[in-house]
Amino acid sequence: MDHSLMGQTQEKEPMNIPLTPLFDKILIKRPEEFSETDGGIIIPETSREKAMNGEVISMGDDVKHVKKGQTIMFRKYAGTDVTFDDENQYLIISEMDVLGVMKEDGIARES
Numbered sequence: 001m002d003h004s005l006m007g008q009t010q011e012k013e014p015m016n017i018p019l020t021p022l023f024d025k026i027l028i029k030r031p032e033e034f035s036e037t038d039g040g041i042i043i044p045e046t047s048r049e050k051a052m053n054g055e056v057i058s059m060g061d062d063v064k065h066v067k068k069g070q071t072i073m074f075r076k077y078a079g080t081d082v083t084f085d086d087e088n089q090y091l092i093i094s095e096m097d098v099l100g101v102m103k104e105d106g107i108a109r110e111s
Contacts, residue, residue, distance in 0.1 A: 017057060017084055021092060024062040028054035028072065028079075030089040052076055053102065054091060063095050071102040 021027050031051050035042060053073045056066050066072055079093035 017090075019058075019082070019084070019092075021058055021060040023060045024095040026059045026063055026066060026072075026093050026095060026098070027057045027082075028074070028091045028093060029057050030054045030091055050076075052099075057090070059095075065095065066098060066101060073099045073102060075099060 017027065019027065031054060052075070053071055056068050056070050056072060058068060059066065074091075074093050075097045078097035079091040082090045082092060084090065
């Protein structure tokens with residue numbers, strides 16, 4: 001399985017990630033978290049709910065049910081948070097923590 005991040009999707013590619021997950025591990029890019037409500041209330045980082053979904057950036061050779069570029073939903077307390085730059089949040093999880101793969105219309109389906 002090719003772990004290259006170049007030329008795989010037509011969307012803007014993330015920065016060159018200096019990590020290749022091993023075995024059944026999946027590297028996920030979390031969506032941006034908003035720190036202010038529509039009414040202008042600022043939410044402190046410690047009170048924000050972390051997203052339970054994200055885009056698959058790369059994965060180990062043993063991952064069988066998800067593909068790069070898919071948006072997946074995973075368990076609430078799964079994985080390890082990692083940071084490679086100041087702009088994006090990433091998470092490394094095991095494939096067993098994946099709950100489903102999101103359809104393009106936003107409705108989850110089984111992986």
